[in-house]
Every structure is written in structure tokens, then in C-alpha cells.
């Protein structure tokens with residue numbers, strides 16, 4: 188081949204095998220974080236490293252901001268490289284070829300970096316715990332691959348739950364804000380830095396979207412992963428109201444359990460035993476020919492812990508709660524479809540049932556009909572659809588309820604939630620102040636016998652001075668003494 192500057196320039200500009208890459212999360216001091224690009228135009232990798240983000244995902248977001256700045260500096264670097272190319276051209280390239288050289292080099296800088304890849308490794312060097320960003324990506328992509336037919340379902344190392352994950356070397360196309368990105372899962376990466384058998388996600392997208400990816404897409408993945416994790420692990424509360432087409436679902440975040448619920452210990456034991464025998468009663472219900480369901484009526488004044496008891500039941504049984512607002516369900520067909528769609532292992536809650544049963548004159552007459560249909564459902568032919576379901580009705584005034592609702596089979600157990608007793612107070616003092624004994628307890632016991640204070644009232648007082656137990660108890664005493672004067 189004849190000597191030609193054009194040939195030499197073309198050979199410099201032949202695209203290389205690797206796209207530009209960013210490595211997320213390596214452990215280098217912050218002041219050493221700078222793009223590793225070289226003025227040499229044949230350098231094919233812009234390797235930018237950032238400080239390892241700490242364990243919490245939010246710090247990742249902060250790091251990503253740093254990251255974006257660093258990435259911008261890569262772009263600035265390209266300008267610097269442009270100036271250096273001009274200097275090289277002036278020095279080494281004959282004037283008539285300089286424009287061609289610069290044109291080809293510009294093309295190279297633009298076209299060779301059209302693809303940008305972010306690499307997210309499972310482990311950072313010298314770290315035994317999996318990387319937070321890696322875990323978030325794994326969770327997020329797991330939710331994306333569910334529709335595909337052949338899928339590996341594995342016990343996820345980090346979460347100890349069954350989880351659907353990408354297959355090795357599989358690629359997934361995702362779209363965010365109209366931008367397409369490609370994810371690839373690489374395994375057994377041959378890098379001295381990485382632990383053997385560890386995994387790596389590679390995120391590839393068009394170079395021009397990298398700021399958006401760093402500033403919006405990756406933080407979005409962290410948020411989504413948090414949501415997915417909460418949904419996977421948490422109990423759910425489904426709210427069913429007027430516009431019912433599908434229940435609104437939120438994660439049940441009520442930490443109340445039978446350990447923290449402040450009620451008389453004998454009552455607690457009775458309820459827990461009853462739930463146990465229900466949960467383990469599949470064979471029993473089958474043998475006696477009864478539908479596997481149970482109805483509880485929980486009654487008592489406001490603030491005595493009716494909702495807290497329902498949350499404790501859900502947490503204990505690991506059942507989802509369906510909170511049905513009967514007042515808003517104005518047609519029989521709606522009620523039927525709601526009740527038929529309830530899955531097993533669910534608690535259906537109908538609050539303040541007395542208000543449904545005894546509508547005021549302003550209420551629609553259809554409400555009374557809805558209530559009658561509900562009763563029929565509970566022991567009629569409809570009740571045979573679905574099993575392992577618990578019905579909970581609450582009321583502040585048991586006396587106002589129609590006795591037909593209370594009969595056995597509809598309400599298997601009546602639970603009275605009472606004003607705060609001394610033993611309930613001790614539970615609250617332990618919950619809120621970590622106190623088991625105190626010299627002021629005796630005085631509080633006497634006061635609780637003399638006045639009606641709900642556990643909610645007592646809890647409210649105990650929370651006022653969380654850091655000073657004695658001051659908290661004194662506030663409670665002052666509150667109770669004030670009540671005795673009323």
C-alpha cells in the first residue's frame with residue numbers, strides 16, 4: 188500500500204472493541220477520582236472511577252451526583268483532547284491533510300463513544316457484603332423479567348427469599364423516559380479485583396443520555412427497588428371503597444404485634460390460641476363440613492386498640508388486610524365481586540359496623556340492604572367460595588348491633604377492648620420507656636382504677652418525654668389526676 192496520511196489516519200480511527208465505560212463503586216480516595224482518558228486518540232476506554240458509596244442507597248444518590256460531575260469532566264476532557272489534536276495536527280500533519288485528520292478524529296471521538304456502559308459489580312474490592320447498587324439493580328431487573336417464560340427462580344443470596352432473576356449473559360432492554368437502555372448480566376468475571384463467581388451488571392445506552400441515566404434513571408432504580416422489597420416482604424393493606432375496581436394497596440407498616448399490644452394477658456392468650464387453632468384447622472374444618480373461615484367482633488371505645496389488635500392479628504398470621512368501606516359500596520353486585528375476589532389468607536375488616544347497620548335518615552336505603560346481603564354472604568352459599576379467611580367487624584357500641592349479626596357462625600368470638608388497666612399500662616411503659624418497674628407505678632395503678640383512660644391516651648402521655656422516664660410518668664399522673672376532677 189502506498190504511503191498515505193489518509194491510510195494512517197484511517198488506521199488510527201478504526202473503532203475499537205470496547206465502548207466507553209464507567210465503573211460504579213471502586214474504592215479510591217475521592218481526590219484521585221478523575222477521568223483516565225488520555226490525549227492519545229486511540230484510547231478506547233474512558234474509565235472513570237468513583238469512591239465506593241457507603242452501604243445506604245441514599246448515599247449512592249449523592250455519589251451519583253458526584254458521578255455526574257465527573258462525567259461532565261469527561262466531556263470537558265474531550266474538548267481538551269480536541270485542542271491537543273489540533274496541536275498534533277499543526278506539528279506533524281501536512282497542512283493539506285490537517286482538515287481531513289481533524290474531521291476523522293472528531294468523527295472518532297463522537298462515534299466511538301456513542302455507546303456508554305456503566306458497570307455495577309456484585310462486590311467491591313475488599314468488601315464481603317454485596318454492593319447496595321448491585322442489589323437494587325438485581326431487584327429491579329427481577330421485576331422486569333417476570334413475564335418471560337423460562338426463568339430461573341432462585342433463593343436470592345442477599346434477601347433469603349425466592350426471587351426471579353436474570354439468567355447469565357441474558358440481555359434486557361428497558362425504557363426510561365423514552366430512552367432505551369440495555370442491561371446484561373455477566374458472571375464469572377475475570378478480573379483480579381472481583382471475587383470468583385461474582386456477578387456484574389452492565390448497563391449500556393447512548394452516550395448522549397448519560398447525564399439523564401446518572402441523575403434520574405439510577406436513582407429511580409434505587410427507589411423502585413426499595414418499593415419492590417417493601418412489597419415483597421411486607422403485609423399489605425388493601426383499601427376498598429367507593430370507586431372499587433381494584434383495591435388500593437399499600438404496604439402494612441404497622442409494627443404492632445401481640446408482644447407490644449397492651450391488653451390483659453389472659454385475653455391475649457385466648458386470642459392467640461384461637462388464631463392458632465384456626466390457622467392449623469384445615470383438616471378440622473373439612474371434617475366437620477364447615478367453611479374454613481372465622482368471624483371476630485372487636486368492640487370498645489375509641490383508642491382502646493381495636494385497629495392495633497387487627498394489625499397484631501395480621502402480623503401474627505402473616506395475612507393481608509382488606510379494609511372494606513361498606514358505607515361506600517352501594518350495589519350488591521359490587522359487594523359480591525369484592526367478597527369473591529378476596530384471596531385466601533386474608534383478613535376482611537368492616538369497621539364501625541353499627542353505622543352501616545343503623546343508617547341515619549340521610550343515608551341511602553341501599554346501605555341497609557348491603558348489610559343484609561353481607562350477613563347472607565357470611566353464612567349463605569357465597570361463603571363457600573374461598574377459604575382461610577377471617578372476617579373482623581368493629582364497633583364502639585356493641586349494644587346497637589342487631590343480634591342476628593352476633594350469632595355464632597357469623598361472629599365466632601367477641602373481643603372487648605377495654606380502658607387501660609394496670610397490666611396494659613405496664614406493657615405500654617415497657618414499649619415506650621423500657622421500664623419494668625418504677626416507684627410511681629403504684630400511684631398510677633390507683634389512678635387507673637379511678638378513671639377511664641384509653642391505652643391511646645396513656646401512650647400519648649408516655650411519648651411526651653421519651654428521654655426522661657420519670658418526667659413521662661409524672662406527666663401521665665398529672666393527666667390522670669386532671670381526669671379524676673372532671
Ligand SMILES: Nc1ncnc2c1ncn2[C@@H]1O[C@H](COP(=O)(O)OP(=O)(O)OP(=O)(O)O)[C@@H](O)[C@H]1O
Nearest residue numbers: 448449450488489490491492493494495642643646
Ligand atoms: N391496646 C393497645 N396497645 C398498644 N397500643 C395501643 C392500644 N390501644 C391504643 N394504642 C395506641 O393508640 C393508637 C390508636 O389506637 P387504635 O387505633 O388501635 O384504637 P381504636 O380502638 O381502633 O380506635 P378507633 O375506634 O378510634 O379507630 C395506636 O396506634 C396505639 O399507638
